[in-house]
Amino acid sequence: MSERVSVAKTVSGDAYDIVIESDFGKLAEEIAKLPVKGRKCLIVTDSNVGPLYLQEVSDAITPIFDSVYAMQIPAGEENKNLDTVRTVLVKLISAHFDRKDFILALGGGVVGDLAGFASSVYLRGIKFIQVPTTLLAQTDSSIGGKTGVDFDAYKNMVGAFHQPSLVYMNTSVLKTLSGRDFASGMGEILKHGLIRDEGYYSWLVNNFNEITDREPEVLEHMIAGSCEIKAAVVEEDPTEQGVRAILNFGHTLGHAIERYMNFSFTHGECVALGSVAAAWISYKRGNLSDMEFYEIRDMFVPFGLPITLPDDADAKKILEISKSDKKMDGKKVKFILLKEPGKAVIDTTVTEDEMLDALQQLIITEN
Numbered sequence: 001m002s003e004r005v006s007v008a009k010t011v012s013g014d015a016y017d018i019v020i021e022s023d024f025g026k027l028a029e030e031i032a033k034l035p036v037k038g039r040k041c042l043i044v045t046d047s048n049v050g051p052l053y054l055q056e057v058s059d060a061i062t063p064i065f066d067s068v069y070a071m072q073i074p075a076g077e078e079n080k081n082l083d084t085v086r087t088v089l090v091k092l093i094s095a096h097f098d099r100k101d102f103i104l105a106l107g108g109g110v111v112g113d114l115a116g117f118a119s120s121v122y123l124r125g126i127k128f129i130q131v132p133t134t135l136l137a138q139t140d141s142s143i144g145g146k147t148g149v150d151f152d153a154y155k156n157m158v159g160a161f162h163q164p165s166l167v168y169m170n171t172s173v174l175k176t177l178s179g180r181d182f183a184s185g186m187g188e189i190l191k192h193g194l195i196r197d198e199g200y201y202s203w204l205v206n207n208f209n210e211i212t213d214r215e216p217e218v219l220e221h222m223i224a225g226s227c228e229i230k231a232a233v234v235e236e237d238p239t240e241q242g243v244r245a246i247l248n249f250g251h252t253l254g255h256a257i258e259r260y261m262n263f264s265f266t267h268g269e270c271v272a273l274g275s276v277a278a279a280w281i282s283y284k285r286g287n288l289s290d291m292e293f294y295e296i297r298d299m300f301v302p303f304g305l306p307i308t309l310p311d312d313a314d315a316k317k318i319l320e321i322s323k324s325d326k327k328m329d330g331k332k333v334k335f336i337l338l339k340e341p342g343k344a345v346i347d348t349t350v351t352e353d354e355m356l357d358a359l360q361q362l363i364i365t366e367n
């Protein structure tokens with residue numbers, strides 16, 4: 001089984017394909033559709049993914065490029081920074097890459113965001129291929145052209161819109177992903193259903209056994225579903241002037257929690273917590289019924305995601321951190337609420353009291 005989703009409208013106007021396969025068998029064939037003849041390619045991967053998949057990917061693409069180079073960055077969010085970007089740029093310069101050459105990101109969201117950013121600034125932009133290897137990267141971060149790195153403790157503070165020329169995913173690499181990283185991807189996937197597609201959300205809920213058992217056909221269907229939702233939203237609004245902001249559902253408070261917890265929680269865990277908080281505010285405003293709110297909240301649990309913060313967490317501190325987040329519209333926070341399950345709205349009237357109340361709900365341990 002294989003699937004293909006296209007992103008037709010991008011910032012640069014260049015369309016690209018998202019190819020979903022269960023092996024690397026068609027990788028070279030797909031890349032060969034791009035202007036690669038006589039070009040160089042630098043594969044950027046990390047210290048976990050490299051030992052598992054670099055050789056296979058490198059062997060597959062060597063025949064179609066003039067030369068293929070590879071580098072491994074140390075794994076982990078703490079390495080998604082400008083120092084690591086520098087090491088990539090040094091490699092590109094020393095190998096005399098020019099503007100028509102390629103970078104291929106082989107890894108999760110950290111590698112994709114970082115290698116994508118390096119490719120956006122090197123010589124004002126070189127071509128870039130995403131080969132995402134985590135569930136989060138296959139359903140979210142590899143699509144839409146947002147690239148960037150963290151700066152000091154600020155998430156994604158430095159970045160650029162830079163579209164990939166191709167996104168190629170091999171779903172079988174998910175076999176080696178840890179349970180915690182698999183769950184992290186589910187945070188974004190459940191978000192996609194909640195903000196845009198009730199039918200997809202219900203399908204996720206009804207198939208949670210097959211999903212958590214990582215049944216290949218079910219995973220492929222789920223990944224294609226999420227890619228379609230993300231691609232549709234970013235096509236409508238490539239540079240986030242409006243509707244694209246709904247993808248930030250759960251992220252305003254989620255990013256603050258990520259920083260408050262010193263990145264000891266995964267991105268998807270924080271998105272889950274932020275989503276529960278945003279659903280709480282939606283419920284308090286009368287958009288969701290009692291039952292709808294509790295169903296949404298409790299559905300994160302079977303997918304391995306948290307719905308409460310540690311007992312001693314400081315809601316006020318998290319709120320303070322969220323105020324320094326960049327997703328603001330002037331002085332107003334651009335908050336994403338649910339109008340109903342499957343439909344999100346952008347709201348600039350959410351007050352600090354509402355956010356504090358929602359954070360406190362996460363700290364009250366319920367039975």
Ligand SMILES: NC(=O)c1ccc[n+]([C@@H]2O[C@H](COP(=O)([O-])OP(=O)(O)OC[C@H]3O[C@@H](n4cnc5c(N)ncnc54)[C@H](O)[C@@H]3O)[C@@H](O)[C@H]2O)c1
Pocket residue numbers: 046047048049052075076077080107108109110111113133134135136137140141142143144145146147156173174175176177178181184267
């Ligand atoms: N650009 C965007 O639109 C966007 C969207 C969402 C998230 N993000 C970013 O993505 C990042 C999180 O991405 P992530 O969750 O993929 O994290 P990650 O890249 O750190 O990957 C998680 C862990 O899994 C390992 N790994 C990757 N693939 C593997 C595989 N197939 N088998 C075994 N181990 C594997 C990695 O080495 C790492 O240790 C965050 O920095 C977040 O800000 C970006």
Ligand SMILES: [Zn+2]
Pocket residue numbers: 188251267271
């Ligand atoms: Zn996210």
